[in-house]
Amino acid sequence: MEVRVVNVRKEFERFPALHDVSLDIRSGELIALLGPSGSGKTTLLRLIAGLERPTKGAVFFGDEDASQKSIQERNVGFVFQHYALFRHMTVADNIGFGLKVRHGAARPPAQEIRRRALELLDLVQLSGLEKRYPAQLSGGQRQRVALARAMAIEPKVLLLDEPFGALDAQVRRELRRWLREIHDRTGHTTVFVTHDQEEALELADRVVVMSQGRIEQVGGADEIYDTPNSPFVYSFIGESSALPVKVENGEVWLADRPIGLPAPHAPSGEAQLYFRPHDVELVDGCSGCIAGTVAASRRVAGTRRVELEVGGERQRVEIELPVDHPAAQKSRVAFRPRRWKLFPTA
């Protein structure tokens, strides 16, 4: 089911949590809402589920305006960070709950409900645990039960709110791969919220980067990482260094020197220069480069991260060097970013 969020605005007691957000989610897509806390990602997810009502705007499921429907009628599967299982029901009863509460002809016979529950339990690889109570399961198992429960009602869209947030790193990675498999097998349109960029980039077909109640950028992992379209995305996704520079005569200037980066289309004036610490080339002598004094040097896994003080105002930037690179021993290093982007200072 295709989901469209159209010009949605949400205020909590006059405090805006989402400003005019629009998003098209394709049918069968696995999409991640990524952002720091307070960016509105969970609010957006809850709006799609119907757990919140938009102050303005609408949510469409296919061609239907879902914003007029109650939560019960929307038929969405929602998975919570803290599982929200029913403690007094067995695993099988938890999974079958959504079918059991249906009325009249819509409710399958008890045997069918049980068969379906066992089938889903098999899908989430927990066969044999149907008689357990949630308190007798581990966190990872509980979240699988929660997912099976959400899928039992054959939802139009599956919504997951930080589904792995409460689990430890190893279980998390395992469940991530497993969720991808389940998605590929069942083909549910799936939206999940996370603040973990690794999770979002690895798992999702497309990533929606959010900040302060706005969508900053939507795209695949490559697009988001390689061509960030705002300073926020540049600094939020992956490592980045930034320097205040000036653009004049189609060239980038740091303090009073050109640094060898042509920028024929950039508007003249103050700007911020962004680049990835690992995406730099070291140069000898400095005519058209960025030169700095080494302020600190740290070994990080397979590389060495060097912090440089640059320019008259001693701006600090980070670059990454191979561990055995001789430049790390020097007190002065000159480099030029290979790939970079300018954002005019507002």
Added chain:
Amino acid sequence: MTTAPAQAGWRFRQPSVIPGFGLTLGFSLAYLTLIILIPLSGLIWRSAALGWADFWALATDRRTLTALEISFGTAFIAAAANVAFGTLVAWVLVRYRFPGRRIVDAMVDLPFALPTAVAGIALTTLYAPTGWLGKLLMPLGIKVAYTPLGIVVALVFIGLPFVVRTVQPIMEEIDKEVEEAAATLGASRFQIITRVLLPGLAPAIVTGFSLAFARGVGEYGSVIFIAGNLPYKSEIAPLLIVIRLEEYNYPAATAIAAIMLGLSFAMLLVINLVQTWSRKRYG
């Protein structure tokens, strides 16, 4: 976090690293012995002096039996009523924010604090055939004061805080997400309450019920004013004990007391077992 299967046989739970198990257990036992066990065994001792035949005769005396029936019956009905309305009161206090909520919250405890005789007299004045409420109920053929119904009213009053105060904290802990999960799965408001929320509250409700019930069985002060105290009709067992004492018939008094004690203990034990069972299941 799989729990190990229950171990067979009796075994002490592994004491924690904090020392003092012997000291605290010793103190608890000594304290319970002094406060509860010695007085109660005195009671058993006195009634045992009767001998079986006499005890049985006293126990099966029709006046005793009726009094016990009234005591336990009215306490049961009152506790049941308190479960319904106490849970409702707790729901309103937990779920809604309204002006005066704090005051209502504080009022719930009043039956704890009020001398029970005062409560009894106040209720009698209200429900007597000439009282404000009694006057209105009279034409409908409902007599409250001086009947078993009056006893129930008094016990409902006395027992209310027990249910509210045991259910309220558990209700406050209910995770909002559990309700939301049920709603996304298609459960109506009513289904959420009956299938998700109430079963979760059941252990607390059972505790509240047993406390209100135990209190109701032993209640004396408020009941004697409203009950009318007619033998075979509205005479409660605690009153019968006092009557026997005033007749200097100590054996009869202790016999009734021992029976009450036995019955109450049996019922509370059953309720406790039910709770242990449910706690094991739901964790």
